[in-house]
Amino acid sequence: MRASLIQIAVNPDESVDARRRRAAALVRDESASDLVVLPELWPVGAFAYEAFATDAEPLRGPTYEAMAAAAADAGVWLHAGSFVERDGEALYNTSLVFSPGGELVCSYRKIHRFGFDQGEAVLMSAGSELVVAPHPELPFGLATCYDLRFPELFRGLVDAGAAAFVIPAGWPERRREHWSLLARARAVENQAYVLACGTAGAHAGVEQAGHSVVVDPWGEVLAEAGRTEEVLTVTLDPERVPETRASFPALKDRVLGPRAPH
Numbered sequence: 001m002r003a004s005l006i007q008i009a010v011n012p013d014e015s016v017d018a019r020r021r022r023a024a025a026l027v028r029d030e031s032a033s034d035l036v037v038l039p040e041l042w043p044v045g046a047f048a049y050e051a052f053a054t055d056a057e058p059l060r061g062p063t064y065e066a067m068a069a070a071a072a073d074a075g076v077w078l079h080a081g082s083f084v085e086r087d088g089e090a091l092y093n094t095s096l097v098f099s100p101g102g103e104l105v106c107s108y109r110k111i112h113r114f115g116f117d118q119g120e121a122v123l124m125s126a127g128s129e130l131v132v133a134p135h136p137e138l139p140f141g142l143a144t145c146y147d148l149r150f151p152e153l154f155r156g157l158v159d160a161g162a163a164a165f166v167i168p169a170g171w172p173e174r175r176r177e178h179w180s181l182l183a184r185a186r187a188v189e190n191q192a193y194v195l196a197c198g199t200a201g202a203h204a205g206v207e208q209a210g211h212s213v214v215v216d217p218w219g220e221v222l223a224e225a226g227r228t229e230e231v232l233t234v235t236l237d238p239e240r241v242p243e244t245r246a247s248f249p250a251l252k253d254r255v256l257g258p259r260a261p262h
C-alpha cells in the first residue's frame, strides 16, 4: 500500500483559493498512491487566527468540493487535512476523509484545541467524537496536531479498531523535537502506523516545522521530510500491524481501561 503525505507550504502571499487549486493539483499528481494526506488548516494557516472567522466554510463548502473532486479524479483515499468549519455560530477545526470515488467517508472535529487561553482554544469549539476511517486495508484513526500530546485519545482509537493514525498538523518549528518524539511514541505504544503530515513555510509569523513523518508499528521512521514543501511517499504493509501486536503482545497486558481486542 502506497501513501503520500503532501507537506504543502502555507505562505501568506498565496490566496486561499490559489492554494486550494494547488492542493487539488498536488492530490491529482498522486494517483499512483492508495492514500493521500494533507496537513492541518492548510487553506488558511493554523496560526492565522484573525482569518478563522472570515475564511470559515460550511462542511460542504469550497474545500470539500475541491477535495472530493481531486480524490475522485486521482482515485485515491484522501485525508484532506483540516479546514475551519462553520456550524451556526461555532467554528471547528474539521478534517475530511474521502473515498476513491470522491464520497465523504468521515469527518473529525479536533478534540484538543491549542492555545491555552488564546487562539484556537478560544476561537474554535471542541469536537467530542473519536473517528476511525474504515480503510479496507488499514483502518486509520483521526487526530489533529495538538491531539498528538494526548495518548488516551490514541488508545481510544486503537480500541475502536485503528491500525494506523493519520495526523495532519501545523506544528511550529520551535517544538519540532516534541513532534518527532511524540509521533514515534504514539506508534510504539499502540503498535500502529503513524502518518503525520505538517506544513512548510511560515504564516502569521510562525515558522512551521515541516518534518512530516511516517513511523511503522515498531517505531522505526520509514520516511521523514525536511522543512520545505515536498511530497513524502512511502510503502506500508498493513500486515505489519497484526504481526507486531502478535509477536510483542503488550496491548494484551493492559490493566487499566478496556483491553484491546488485538
Ligand SMILES: O=C(O)CCC(=O)C(=O)O
Pocket: 046, 113, 114, 144, 145, 146, 147, 149, 170, 171, 172, 175, 178
Ligand atoms: O502542541 C504543540 O506544540 C503544537 C500544537 C499546534 O500547533 C496546534 O495544535 O495547532
